[in-house]
Amino acid sequence: MPPSLAIETRDVTYRFDSLTAVEALNLQVPTGSICGFLGPNGAGKTTTIRLLLGLLQPSSGIILIGGQLISRSHPELRSRIGALIESPSLYPNLTGRENLEVVRRLLDIPPANLSEVLELAQLTQRSDQLVRTYSLGMRQRLGLAVALLGNPKLLVLDEPANGLDPAGVHDLRDLLRTLVREREATVFLSSHLLSEVEQIADHVAILDGGHLLFQGTLSEFQAQRKGLLILRADQPENAARLLRQHGWEIDQLPDGALSMPVASALDAAAVNTLLGRHGIAVHHLAQEQVSLETLFLGVTGRMEKRD
Numbered sequence: 001m002p003p004s005l006a007i008e009t010r011d012v013t014y015r016f017d018s019l020t021a022v023e024a025l026n027l028q029v030p031t032g033s034i035c036g037f038l039g040p041n042g043a044g045k046t047t048t049i050r051l052l053l054g055l056l057q058p059s060s061g062i063i064l065i066g067g068q069l070i071s072r073s074h075p076e077l078r079s080r081i082g083a084l085i086e087s088p089s090l091y092p093n094l095t096g097r098e099n100l101e102v103v104r105r106l107l108d109i110p111p112a113n114l115s116e117v118l119e120l121a122q123l124t125q126r127s128d129q130l131v132r133t134y135s136l137g138m139r140q141r142l143g144l145a146v147a148l149l150g151n152p153k154l155l156v157l158d159e160p161a162n163g164l165d166p167a168g169v170h171d172l173r174d175l176l177r178t179l180v181r182e183r184e185a186t187v188f189l190s191s192h193l194l195s196e197v198e199q200i201a202d203h204v205a206i207l208d209g210g211h212l213l214f215q216g217t218l219s220e221f222q223a224q225r226k227g228l229l230i231l232r233a234d235q236p237e238n239a240a241r242l243l244r245q246h247g248w249e250i251d252q253l254p255d256g257a258l259s260m261p262v263a264s265a266l267d268a269a270a271v272n273t274l275l276g277r278h279g280i281a282v283h284h285l286a287q288e289q290v291s292l293e294t295l296f297l298g299v300t301g302r303m304e305k306r307d
Helices: 045-052 075-080 096-107 112-120 136-148 166-183 194-200 218-223 236-245 265-277 292-300 302-306
Strands: 005-016 019-025 028-030 034-038 060-065 081-085 154-158 186-190 203-208 211-217 227-233 258-262 282-288
Touching: 005 045, 005 186, 019 045, 019 211, 028 186, 028 203, 034 045, 034 166, 034 194, 045 060, 045 081, 045 154, 045 186, 081 136, 096 112, 096 136, 112 136, 136 154, 136 166, 166 186, 166 194, 194 292, 203 218, 203 292, 211 218, 211 292, 218 292, 227 236, 227 265, 236 258, 236 265, 258 265, 265 282
Parallel strands: 034 186, 034 203, 081 154, 154 186
Antiparallel strands: 005 019, 005 028, 005 060, 203 211, 227 258, 227 282
């Protein structure tokens, strides 16, 4: 029976001299999930990933991978983790296959795994060409093949879609879903492409200033925020004034439309009734789903800072 958590940190703190990069982090990533790890630049995401991989040691707190404490005395735990951190480290004067062979021999991995990961990364036909001839996207796929070589149960990816064209991003999504479904793997995915995270992740964790602001399922995160009602009327100024008088939070959009947070379709009906009663004709009324980007900006407080 697999452990319920693939990743667990308990009050993990990491300090660079007087700077606290991560503070009292209690991260929980369920086994078999695809968890999107989000946060603005400088939030502490990269530090957290290096802590999970054992590249850094926490100033305090503990880290468990698959229910087991990760430490210097248990290096075998790290062999169960595949990782692609930023740009992959590759030998440009070797072929793609030779790059994989170097890693395979170092980790004493069965030769059959090499052909399998080349196929997964869609590099079989280019595997005997020098890596220096590869495009950025091909190098990224080769780095992913290296991460998959040991058939890991946990895959930690930092910006894996970097350099991929739209078709490559689509293939990456399919690959990660296949790994979770067929190999019972867990994917911990850091990315600034929020729309991509929204399409693939079932869990999210949001970090800002070294503090964990939210973790849970994507649907739980979306439920924290209200939807937006977009309204167009023949008297937008009067409509905005009237709605504010009745306690609605109104934003006026550049095209003259009004937007307001609402909880349900009943709110939309109430707005329409109120305006009609005061002789204001509504010619457009639609409730929109809030995007992951809007949710993220709201939680991290970046909306006000960006404006």
